[in-house]
Amino acid sequence: MAEERTIRIGTRGSPLALAQTAMVVARLRALGHAVAVETIATVGDARTDVPIAGLVHEPGGSDGVFVRELERALLDRRIDAAVHSLKDLPTAVPDGLALACVPERVMPFDVLVGPPGATLAALPAGAVVGTSSIRRVVQVRAARPDVRIRSIRGNVDTRLRKLDAGECDCLILAGAGLRRLGLAERITAVLAPPAFWPAVAQGAVVVEIRADDEAVRRAIEPLDDPAAHAAVRAERACLASLAGGCLAPIAAWARAEGGRLALGARVFEETSGGVRMVSADDSAAADEPPEALGRRVAASLTRAGAGAMLDRARTGPQTA
16 A cells, blocks of 8 residues: 555644644554645634634534544545544544544643642632633632633643733643643643543544545554543543533543443533532443443433533533
8 A cells, every 4th residue: 555555644733733643644654654744724723713612603613623624625535534633523423434543542631731830729819720611611610719710722832822921820731732742841730530520532633534445444553542442432422422512511531440441421510609510430341332331421421410401501601
């Protein structure tokens, strides 16, 4: 294949997207494949003046503001594969496409970035926390109702510049992005379960291809990490069963534990009295489909009231 065809890989143009794509490209080239990279602008990249939730709710908008143009390029055969942050992908994959490969997952947790030694608990009252994620906002408010939230959008480097310019006192970011960009030294605290829950598929990269392109599928198969792939399949099945989009206040984390696949998920809701959370945890044997575990956890959340919470989140005012 390497002699007959160059694999054309599409990516967003952000430094993080390019770093993640470079990782995939390097591994493919090491296997002897010829690879070319095409940078494609997405709506989410172009409209940094609008909160992500606002883009989703614009006429014609939908989940996937960071991936739609890449998927269109795949379907139009302008590229052969697309590299995404998996947490950006809607759970419904377009007809004709397939999520073929999930390489090794990096830290799935959020992190705090601020002055040396800063932690969420140690922030002074009234401190300004920068984030544009509803899931992060509600968890910050649950832990620290006395701090202020400021919507901060843009690439990782843009957000760090805003922090350094004094636009906020600290940021909440995905730890994986900082690690992949070589900026792990900026992390001042890791926000991990049970205190703080990550987005579905956070820290995972996925390579999306056309479902009928067996040549590209065979080329990228060696890059797949079965443990990471199983974990994100469980998390995304839970999200899909809840009918929650990328922006819903839903968090989940699956991991191998004692020879089983364990999954915990949380749904959040802001109320007049604070933040409400419902939770569910379960595990599955190694030979059980990860999707079955995800659906089972989602059913437990629904019985605990998550469905009504998410209905209110969809019809209520959008945050960040």
